[in-house]
Amino acid sequence: MKRSDYQTEYKTDLPVMVTPLPKTGGSFRFTLKPWHGFVILMACLVSSGIAYAVTDKENASIFEVLVRWMPLLLKGFIFNLVISTCAMAIGTAVGAALGLGQISLHGWVRKASWLITQFFRNSPWLVLLFFAMFLLPFEITIGGLTIPLPDWVKAIIGLSLPVMANVSEIVRGAVLSLPSGQWEAAESLAYTRRQTLWLVILPQCVKRMLPPWMNLYAILTMATVLASIVGVSEVMTLTGQALSAEGGQTYWHRFTPLFYYCFSFTATRFHGGRYIWKRNILLSTKHCLRGP
Amino acid sequence: MTTNEEMPMVSIKDVHKSFGDLEVLKGVSMDINRGEVICIIGPSGSGKSTLIRCINALNDIQQGSILVEGQEVNDPNLDKLELRKKVGMVFQQYNLFPHKTALENIMMAPIRVLKQDKKEVEETARALIKKVRLEGKEDNYPGELSGGQQQRVAIARSLAMKPDVILFDEVTAALDPETVNEVLLTIKELAEEGMTCILVTHEMAFAREVADHIYFTDRGVIVEHGPPTTFFDEAKDPRTKEFLSQIL
Structure with missing residues (x-):
């Protein structure tokens, strides 16, 4: 179809309304497919193999070694997932409250929320992790009850701080991005501010918050390796142990990132939003994705 | 609170409203009786929209008084929710x-x-959908409806x-000429049923047909007002004449 055909179809000659022509042969469009993961996997293994081949040590085959260490590494990685999921859950819950605090009608609530958000959003993640590690006690006693705080719990708390601040900004941004007409319509129907927020504004924000929220989750999952620096036995720590036990082979550091690739790719590509809210909330996204 | 039939439904007296240094309303007064249809016309930026947004307290006013069924809107202790239950807006x-x-x-x-x-x-809502002639569209999302259909849902x-x-x-400013009519028809039916309506509009023919009283505003004041026949045919103020000559 020629461009003019599209114009007649949509009855417009406004430049912004003209539908872009479909890409014809010769144009290159890159889309990440699951099999790309296997390409990366092979690249890692082959390079590991080369690294092995150029060393002249009398060692067990690289694959034997990897298979032997696999259960332990996998256990370590699951620990990373637990840390990231918990940090995300805590960060999202507290961050959402903080984000709503940033748009509160009470001046001091708004200012305090803003200050907390800015402080934790603009501090390096590693610093916040150390902050949690060394400032939190190893156990807390409430009444007669003593709750131990092992390192991994402290790591969760430390990582949930930047997540919280980022979620706070995501929530605030999404709320402010809605047209003011939505507020006015709700107000003119005698909704209270609370009802307006919960029934009208926030449900629409979910759609807007989902992509940045998934980004944050992917970034957080990658950042869980920071916990190895403060001594939590997660996958990076265990990789280091395997590395020293098996005699300094470099392929370990090519192998471990694959866990992350597999997980993050799956999580971001198949997150529920794509399917659950297709008709309802994500309707417009669907329209954007659909070609002419 | 009295709901005296003799009292105007909405009584606006000497209303002043500024956004910062910009004075948008400079002493506007009007009375709207129960069952009346009022059209406010005038050039853009003359304060029409601001005026009706003051009636349901979406905008606050600096000076003057707006009484809705005897309830003062320009009152810091105003129960906005109670007011807005009485005053609908499209x-x-x-x-x-x-x-x-x-x-x-x-x-x-x-x-x-x-x-x-x-x-x-739900029963009422389905009846209203029928009233605005949108049967079969109950389960459609706004994004799936045309502008005119959305506006009729908004009225319902x-x-x-x-x-x-x-x-x-x-309410018809964002619609194309064909769909304007379906919305105007809905409003006309409402007016005939005795609903008190305050319209800001650029649809002169419609204003002439349905309005009981027409107000012409310019630069924050009411220049001229009167029943449609007198207003359109025997306008006295030169500013009104100039405006009407450009539109009619």
């Missing part, structure tokens, strides 16, 4: 809730705000609250 940009279907849009406020029974509300949504007066803020 917007230029429809402002439907895009995450709710047409029917849900209509049902939400009576259920959540007025705490009415869900079954009864406002009616579901059973308001005493409805404010229409340039």
Whole structure:
């Protein structure tokens, strides 16, 4: 179809309304497919193999070694997932409250929320992790009850701080991005501010918050390796142990990132939003994705 | 609170409103009686929309008085929710809730705000959908409806609250000439049923047909007002004549 055909179809000659022509042969469009993961996997293994081949040590085959260490590494990685999921859950819950605090009608609530958000959003993640590690006690006693705080719990708390601040900004941004007409319509129907927020504004924000929220989750999952620096036995720590036990082979550091690739790719590509809210909330996204 | 039939439904007296240094309303007064249809016309920026947004307290005023059924709107202790239950509003940009279907849009406020029974509300809502001639569109989302259809849902949504007066803020300005008529027809039916309507509009033919009284505003004051026949045919003020000559 020629461009003019599209114009007649949509009855417009406004430049912004003209539908872009479909890409014809010769144009290159890159889309990440699951099999790309296997390409990366092979690249890692082959390079590991080369690294092995150029060393002249009398060692067990690289694959034997990897298979032997696999259960332990996998256990370590699951620990990373637990840390990231918990940090995300805590960060999202507290961050959402903080984000709503940033748009509160009470001046001091708004200012305090803003200050907390800015402080934790603009501090390096590693610093916040150390902050949690060394400032939190190893156990807390409430009444007669003593709750131990092992390192991994402290790591969760430390990582949930930047997540919280980022979620706070995501929530605030999404709320402010809605047209003011939505507020006015709700107000003119005698909704209270609370009802307006919960029934009208926030449900629409979910759609807007989902992509940045998934980004944050992917970034957080990658950042869980920071916990190895403060001594939590997660996958990076265990990789280091395997590395020293098996005699300094470099392929370990090519192998471990694959866990992350597999997980993050799956999580971001198949997150529920794509399917659950297709008709309802994500309707417009669907329209954007659909070609002419 | 008295609901005296003799008293004007909405009584606006010497209203002043500024946005910062910009004075938008410079002493506007008008009375709207129960069952009356009022059209406010005038050039852009003359304060028409601001004036009707003051009636349901979406905008506050600096000076003057607005009485809605005897209740003072320019009062710091005003119960805005009680006021807005009596005063409906329809917007230029429809402002439907895009995450709710047409029917849900209509049902939400009576259920959540007025705490009415869900079954009864649904019955009313379906009747309203029928009234605005949108049968079969109950389960469509606003994004799936045309502008005219969305605007009629918005009118039904406002009616579901059973308001005493409805404010229409340039409700046909965003529509194409064909769909304008379907919306105007709906408003006309409302007017004939005795609903008190305050319209800001650029549809002169429509204003002439349905309005009981026409107000012409320019630069924050009412230049001239009167019943449609006198207003359109025997305008006295030169500013009104100039405006009408450009539009008619």
